[in-house]
Amino acid sequence: MIIFQWLNNQLLKMVWLYDLVELFVNKAFKLDINTKLGGSIHFFIYDVIKIFILLSVLIFTISYIQSFFPPERTRKILGRFDGITANILGALLGTVTPFCSCSSIPLFIGFTSAGLPIGVTFSFLISSPLVDLASVLLLASIFNWRIAIAYVVVGLILAVIGGSLISKFKLEKYVEPFVYGNKLREIELEEMTTKDRLDFSKEQVVDIIKKVWLYIIIGVGIGAAIHNWIPENVISALLGQDKWYSVLLATAVGVPMYADIFGTLPIAEALVSKGVGIGTALSFMMAVTALSLPSMILLKKVVKTKLLVIFAGIVTTGILIIGYTFNALGYLLL
Template identity: 75%
Template sequence: MFIFSWLNDQLLKMKWLSDLVKAFVENVLRLNVNTRVGGSIHFFIYDTIKIFILLSVLIFLISYIQSYFPPERTKKILGKIKGIKGNILGALLGTVTPFCSCSSIPIFIGFTSAGLPIGVTFSFLISSPLVDLASFLLLMSFFGLKIALAYVVVGLILAVIGGTLIDKLGLEKYVEGYVKEIENVDVEVPEMTRKDRIDYAKGQVRDIIKRVWIYILIGVGIGATIHNWIPQNVIENVVGGKNPFSVVLATIVGIPMYADIFGTLPIAEALFLKGVGIGTILSFMMAVTALSLPSMIMLSKVVKPKLLSIFVAIVSIGILIIGYLFNAVSYLFV
């Protein structure tokens, strides 16, 4: 246990980095980290460096694994399994694919045009931006193992249930006609060498960092503001336990935002340190990643309004249930 705790503190939470940044702020900038200004600067520098280090390493590792599951191969795997097993597999395969909902939608189109069951494709679409190994390890570095595991489990359950409901409702006819008419070419996937996989992983790191860096900086900035400038009682009254609608409010606030989980983590961390319920935090993160407005606009181009509305309703209700449930049993995670 000591070794695990040490590894978690030094490799994931990077306490050495926190101490280094503290020394920089106090000795070079001559600011006390216990003041608002000093604390904000420490929070911003420390979280920014930590996220970019972890993100680069984790994206490289996940992308290397992902190179074994290109869309063509994933389609073949999903096409062999039907029913609830297909939904579970779709959700699980979503954990080794793109890191935001917008980049998942082109793969969703490919799956649909290939004739995969609609429920399986939606399980994949829900899971893909919500859950992956990188988000799990980053969550663990911020909140610990219990909360990270809880997030992954509820994310997968939501993906499976959401896809299953859409399948049972028989909503295939509400996919735009042109999607089904796209010619599905069964391309043989060339075998990649180790060098190819390493080059692919490096490329993914560059590509994803370019896409998310601004959202990370914005998220860290908001997190630093919440943590050091907004009084505790204000947070508690708005999204704390004193407000019975905190989960609803967190979900509504999250939907218009566009970010992946990496951009939401600093905000979630600041809310957590202010005593906001874990269920409220999970609802906020899930709303941002699974129901962001830009991704819903993209999805509206490939599915008809009725299917889009049902999808949003199912995921929203699931997020609200998860939020209130986890707030009720938060004592198990803190």
């Protein structure tokens, strides 16, 4: 247990980096990190470096694993199952595929056009931006393992239930016709060499970092401002655990935004440090990643309005239930 704690502190929380950045702020800026300005600079530099290091390592590892499961092979595997088992596999698949909902939608189109049940593809579509292997380690690095695992479990449950309900309602007719007409050609899968897989993984790291770096910078900047400049009583007055509407407000604020979990984590970290309930912070994260307005606009191009509204309603209801449940039981996780 002591060894695990040490590894957790050094590899995930990067205590060594925290101390190095503190020394840098003291020497380079002549500032104490206990002051507002010093604390903000320290928070920004430490979180940016930590997130980029973890993200690069995780994307490389996940991409290497993903190289064994190209879309055609994945479709064939999923096609062997049906019912709740297929929904669970669809949700699990979302944990090792694209990191935002906009990049998940092309795969959603491919799976749907290939004949996979609509419920399975929606389980994938919900879990892909919401839950991924990277989020587990990043949440653990900022909060703890209990919160990280609980977040992933409830995210997968939401994806499975959401996909199952859409399947039960038999909403296939509300998918745009061109999606079904966009049939995938059967292709012979080429076996990648180890070098191919390594090159693919490196390319994925560069590609995804290019897509998310700005959101990370903005998210950490907002987190630093909340953490060091906005008084705790102001945050508590708006989003305190005693406010019944805090989860509703956090969800509503998250929807118009567009980011991914890596950009929202520093904001959630700062909010929780100011006394905001863990459920409120997680609801904000989930709304930003699963229900962002740009994602809804893109999804509207492939599904009709009724299905889009049902999808958004199911996910929103799930996020609210999760938020209030975590707020009520969050003390068990912190």
